[in-house]
Amino acid sequence: MDLELRHLRILLAIAEAGSLTRAASALLLSQPAMTTQLRRIEASIGLPLFERSARGVVPTRAGELVISHARDAVTSADRIRNCRLRLAAGLDPVTVGGCSGPILSHLTLHLPAVLSNPVSFLQLAATGEAMSRVGDQSIAAGCLVDLDGFGTTPPDEVVVDVIGREPLVVILPAGHPLTRERRVDLAALADETWILAPNDTGCDDYGALADACGAAGFAPRVSPHRIGDTSIQCDLVAQGIGITLAQGSARARAGVVMRRLTGDPLLGRHLLAMHRESPLTGARTLLLDLARGAFDTRCVKPG
Template sequence: MDLELRHLRILLAISEAGSLTRAAAALFLSQPAMTTQLRRIEASFGQPLFERSARGVVPTRAGELVLAHARTAVASADRIRGYRLRPANSAEPVTVGGSSGPMLSHLTLHLPAAVSNPVTFVQFPSTGDAMNAVADRSVDAGCMVDLDGFGVPLPEGVVVDVIGLEPVVVIMPAGHPRAGQDRVGLADLADETWLLPPYDAGCDDYGALADACAPAGFAPRVSPHRIGDLGVLCDLIAQGVGVALAQGAARAREGVVMRRFTGDPLLGRHLLAVHRDSPLFGARPLLLDLVRAAFEARCVTPG
């Protein structure tokens, strides 16, 4: 793992809080995500950086050395960011949009304090709507999710970064015969009816599903209903209307379960799009730091 600035911030937060639980709350991470991040960081150093006990955590001797350098590096980065990443016209308002996913909520919490511009946020019903808004400068930046290999072509003037890939899951009724399995093969769902979201110019859901089902030997039977709201979708699935695809970061509702597919044949791409003419383009490294932190905290990677 390559050590990045956000990893140093995690170490400093743990040291200041003296507890993984309190540090996780301060950074808006879950306790398991914080623990996983610390393990990865310590593995990159090849030794523990904190000693754990019932009272909390304290730095090891190696940890003290790393923390001293981390404080200097983070302080320097903050000074550089304050000079380079704030747009030239600090009074100019900016707008950030996105489709459903963990990155938009994370930016809403953290971006206003990181830039001097007034920031407003808007959620779009689809990836295509969000990407079009970035392309025509209705918004200055956008975060969105599409399906790997079935997304929208890159619009002119827009820079898109892939934040990460996440396995797509299937939502099925809690009483489904396969609900007790950790993973479900697509071939086992050949007789199911699939509920797809409304048409999205930025993400071909049917094309991706059909492409994944072909090696399993069937073409998916698709419901005429097009449902985008996760709550409504889960209500219908709980009643046995069909099954559906979802982001791995989605949260299951009562009456349904979410299971990964065997072999992860469908992957969601989490994207950050910024227009080159946007006042936020100079702050792109900051935006990337924030959305990568959200991805690491909320999303599962393939494997």
């Protein structure tokens, strides 16, 4: 694995925080994802860079040397960023939009540092709306999330790249008997009521759920409530109104528990969509690299 700037920032964050947990929080990563990234970095270098203890981590001698060079490299990159920002004063601003999730969050944090154009971000409620805005060029690029096999066909003038596929998880009330299981069989949820998001022209949530439940031997009972906000969904689940689905990378909230489904019967797709005449066409590779980096570090893999 070739080290990238994001890997160097991870090393600096760990060294500054003295703890993998605190460094993960500062970079908006999960602690397991941070640990995985550090292992990959150390495997690439061939030496341990930190000594672990109950009180945290401290750099090894090799780690001190690598961190010193990493600090120089990141400082140089920041200077380049400032130069680009000054040059960007004469460039047209662009807007990147999309559905809530780790890809949009990651781009919001890191894209302005490497993009010449001034960039703003717009969170959109639905995949269909995001696809429509990419198509009419009201946004320069879109980060979309749909369900594998139940998404919409993009317009001819829109190019869509699949960043990765992530298993959906079921959100249960904290006291539900199935929370004792590491994974939940979909068939065990046959008597539950499902809370779904509002109808989305870009993603057939009900069709995907009905297909998976049908394969498990039952038809899902769906609540009349159509709620897209995850926080409200979790409040309803916590009160026993029903259960719902979420991206595998979603963060747990008080009163509910998230569990993967046995066999991962429902997969979410993280997508990057761009009009063929988008002002960011020349930066497409850059956006894809950032999006894939976010997926690799923050999303759950099938299996």
